[in-house]
Amino acid sequence: MRSLVRPAQYLALAVYLVFLGFPLVWLVSASVKSSGELNSLSVSLLPQEWHWDNYAQALERQGIVRSAFNSLVVALLSTALVIVIALPASYVLARVKGKVRMAGVAWILVSQVFPVVLIILPLFLVLRTLRLTDSLVGLTLVHMTYMLPFALWMLQGYVAAVPVELEEAGAVDGAGRLTVLRSIVFPLLTPGIIATAMFSFVSSWNEFFFALVLLQSPENYTLPITLKMFIGGEGKVALGPLAAGAVLAAIPSIVFFSLLRRKLTSGLMAGAVKR
Amino acid sequence: MARSRRREAVALVMPSLVPILVLSVAPLVIGIALAFTDARLVRRPDYDFAGLENFLDLADNALFWDSLRIGLTWTVSVTVLQLAAAMGLALLLNSGMRLQGLTRVLALVPWAMPPVVVAIMWQMIYSANSGPLNALLGSLGLPGDTNWLGDFSTALPAVVLVGVWVGMPQTTVTLLAGLQQVPPELHEAAAVDGARAWRRFTAVTWPSLRPIVASITSLNFIWNFNSFALVYVLTEGGPGGRTMVPVLFVYLEAFKNREIGTAAAMGLVLVIVIVAVLALYLRSQFRHDTERGR
Numbered sequence: 001m002r003s004l005v006r007p008a009q010y011l012a013l014a015v016y017l018v019f020l021g022f023p024l025v026w027l028v029s030a031s032v033k034s035s036g037e038l039n040s041l042s043v044s045l046l047p048q049e050w051h052w053d054n055y056a057q058a059l060e061r062q063g064i065v066r067s068a069f070n071s072l073v074v075a076l077l078s079t080a081l082v083i084v085i086a087l088p089a090s091y092v093l094a095r096v097k098g099k100v101r102m103a104g105v106a107w108i109l110v111s112q113v114f115p116v117v118l119i120i121l122p123l124f125l126v127l128r129t130l131r132l133t134d135s136l137v138g139l140t141l142v143h144m145t146y147m148l149p150f151a152l153w154m155l156q157g158y159v160a161a162v163p164v165e166l167e168e169a170g171a172v173d174g175a176g177r178l179t180v181l182r183s184i185v186f187p188l189l190t191p192g193i194i195a196t197a198m199f200s201f202v203s204s205w206n207e208f209f210f211a212l213v214l215l216q217s218p219e220n221y222t223l224p225i226t227l228k229m230f231i232g233g234e235g236k237v238a239l240g241p242l243a244a245g246a247v248l249a250a251i252p253s254i255v256f257f258s259l260l261r262r263k264l265t266s267g268l269m270a271g272a273v274k275r
Numbered sequence: 276m277a278r279s280r281r282r283e284a285v286a287l288v289m290p291s292l293v294p295i296l297v298l299s300v301a302p303l304v305i306g307i308a309l310a311f312t313d314a315r316l317v318r319r320p321d322y323d324f325a326g327l328e329n330f331l332d333l334a335d336n337a338l339f340w341d342s343l344r345i346g347l348t349w350t351v352s353v354t355v356l357q358l359a360a361a362m363g364l365a366l367l368l369n370s371g372m373r374l375q376g377l378t379r380v381l382a383l384v385p386w387a388m389p390p391v392v393v394a395i396m397w398q399m400i401y402s403a404n405s406g407p408l409n410a411l412l413g414s415l416g417l418p419g420d421t422n423w424l425g426d427f428s429t430a431l432p433a434v435v436l437v438g439v440w441v442g443m444p445q446t447t448v449t450l451l452a453g454l455q456q457v458p459p460e461l462h463e464a465a466a467v468d469g470a471r472a473w474r475r476f477t478a479v480t481w482p483s484l485r486p487i488v489a490s491i492t493s494l495n496f497i498w499n500f501n502s503f504a505l506v507y508v509l510t511e512g513g514p515g516g517r518t519m520v521p522v523l524f525v526y527l528e529a530f531k532n533r534e535i536g537t538a539a540a541m542g543l544v545l546v547i548v549i550v551a552v553l554a555l556y557l558r559s560q561f562r563h564d565t566e567r568g569r
Contacts, residue, residue: 009367013374016364020381023440026407027396043410085294088287096284107295112494114303115501115549117525118542121535122305123298145298148291177283206389208504213530224391228508231395239399246392257387258380 031055031243038239054240055248063218064245067226074136074222075204078143082151082200083193085144090155091181095164104152111149120213127214134216142214143204150203151196158192159185198256206253223249309539316533329540339541341516342524343548349431349520350500353438357495358488360439361446366476368447369454382444390441394508397437398424424510430517434509438499446491453487454480489560493553500549521545 025045030038031054033047058064093104123142124133132138162185170180186193208224215221221229227249230242310329314322333339364382368375385393400408401423413419423433457480465475503522506512512519512527525545529538 009370009372012363013367013372013378016360016367017374017378017381019440020378020385020444022407023396023400024381024384026400027392030399039405043405043407045407085290089291092284092287100284111299112497115522115525115542115545117501117503117522117529118306118539118546119299119302120526121309121529121539121542122302125305125535126298126302141294141298145294148295148299152291177280202387206391208389208391208507212507213526224389224504227389227391227395231398231508239405242395243399246395250388250392253387253389254384257383261379261383 027243028247030239031247033240035238035240051240054244057238058241058244058248063221063226064223064248066219067221067223068248070136070220071205071223074140074143075201077140078147078204079197079200081140081144082147083197086148086151086155086196087186087189087193088181090152091159091185093152094156094159108149108153116146116209120210124213133214134220135214136220139211139214139222142210143207146210147200147203151200154196154199155189155192158189158196162188195260198260202253202256306539307543309536310543311540312536314535314539316529316535322536325536329537330544332537333540333544338516338519339521339524342519342521343545345431345517345519346500346521347548347552349435349438349506349518350496352435353442353499354492354495356435356439357442357446357499358492360443361450364443364447365450365454366480368451379448382447384444385441386445390502390504391508393437393441394505397433397440398509401433425514427514427517430510430514434506434518437505437509438502441505442495442499446495449487449491450484453484457483485560485563489557493557496553496556497549500545 029045029047032050032052033054034049034051037044037048037051093101127133127138127142130138132141166184166188167180170184171177175183206224207222208228211222211225212228215225218226218229227242227245230238230245311325311327312322313325313328364378368378400406403409403420403422403425406423408423409419409421411419412421421429423429461479461483462475465479470478501522502520503526506518506520507523507526510518512523521541522545525538525541528534528541532538
């Protein structure tokens with residue numbers, strides 16, 4: 001009886017691996033198949049011949065490079081802004097006790113609940129008044145604002161892990177608060193800052209809804225919007241280049257997330273369990 | 276001294292507070308206000324207070340209620356299946372098997388990918404004539420010509436499966452971290468008492484996981500209810516509105532029909548629904564915990 005448990009477990013694990021992994025394998029495989037093979041009725045997991053043209057084509061004619069550059073600019077800028085403005089605030093959030101902290105934490109949680117769809121309408125009007133719709137600056141500001149709650153939450157956790165005694169020692173030596181922050185606290189937060197920055201970058205790089213609503217001119221499209229536009233619209237889709245573009249769009253996120261794996265788990269756990 | 280410290284704190288918080296107030300709190304307040312107007316999305320906005328008119332109109336809008344029903348079906352199915360599948364995988368990974376590293380990396384990839392890429396990938400898999408799913412079914416002697424995303428009866432389940440694929444990994448990782456905090460002595464004691472696997476799960480594992488399950492279920496529920504990109508790219512709400520989740524419905528009302536007032540009213544109704552469902556769920560959790568004397 002006991003001896004049957006292990007094989008059954010491995011069978012179950014294999015089912016999971018296929019469920020999780022097969023779509024990925026299929027996408028990558030489609031990205032190197034010729035269009036003849038992609039449209040043929042005989043379906044095979046691996047390509048009959050490897051066909052790298054799809055990547056070249058995706059890069060050449062589909063506006064991918066332009067929109068990837070836009071995505072990169074928006075993601076880098078909004079990430080830098082998030083860190084710079086969230087860092088001081090997260091310090092206050094972690095160190096101040098009582099009602100202020102309660103209010104801050106409550107807002108962070110509530111901000112996760114509100115359907116973006118309710119905020120997007122007035123946000124669109126506000127940005128239109130500022131002449132910032134259909135602009136990468138506007139999108140950057142929006143991404144920054146919507147990454148803030150999570151960044152604050154992650155960073156304040158890292159601040160709380162820095163012993164207060166270190167700061168007190170600095171203060172005794174006559175350093176002002178800002179000096180203490182700059183020379184003692186912030187350097188200790190570097191790993192947390194890097195993790196938060198990577199998470200913010202990926203959130204912005206992947207973001208779809210705001211970009212769809214705010215951007216109108218194709219030269220401003222971010223990568224997700226350009227990919228979506230490939231599918232909709234004119235007639236038959238070139239599946240190979242589409243798959244190649246999709247693979248390229250997924251690479252930064254996957255690389256960052258595999259680096260972040262441990263930190264995210266512990267960070268999210270802290271959020272889930274702490275009361 | 277105290278005053279200067281307070282001033283310092285305000286100065287440190289201000290850079291975050293300003294964008295939050297301008298781009299998050301103000302839009303929220305305006306959004307609620309818009310629900311009571313007849314605003315339309317035009318170049319030169321000109322709108323009047325409309326009282327409860329939008330809400331009264333909504334009561335008659337069968338399409339909106341359909342989309343709410345579809346949205347709740349989508350959200351509940353995805354959330355429940357995510358939890359069930361994730362629990363299975365977490366238990367497997369926690370039982371000391373090989374391939375843990377591979378599985379864990381593989382498990383985070385779906386969550387990390389841009390939703391657009393996920394949607395494109397699954398469109399290929401579901402494709403009626405060149406997709407691997409139909410090819411597999413065909414080779415098993417089953418009917419292999421279903422138009423998964425285009426057929427009235429299969430579209431919603433097909434989209435739900437993608438939702439599960441995307442959200443399951445993160446849930447797994449969180450559950451796994453929770454499982455590793457269950458003291459092994461509890462399991463050993465239960466095993467010594469002769470408890471079988473299922474009994475050990477219900478008596479030891481599940482009770483210790485309850486707080487984590489409650490919080491990730493709530494979060495998953497919110498995320499799934501609010502998720503837009505996946506369904507939008509997969510089906511655009513079709514076929515025949517069978518996958519028209521409410522967020523998508525409101526988006527179309529606002530930016531295609533240009534009825535901002537109506538759309539804002541719909542958004543407000545959605546907030547009320549989501550808060551009500553969560554309150555009911557959390558209250559039942561709380562009651563359960565107090566009954567057990569915690």
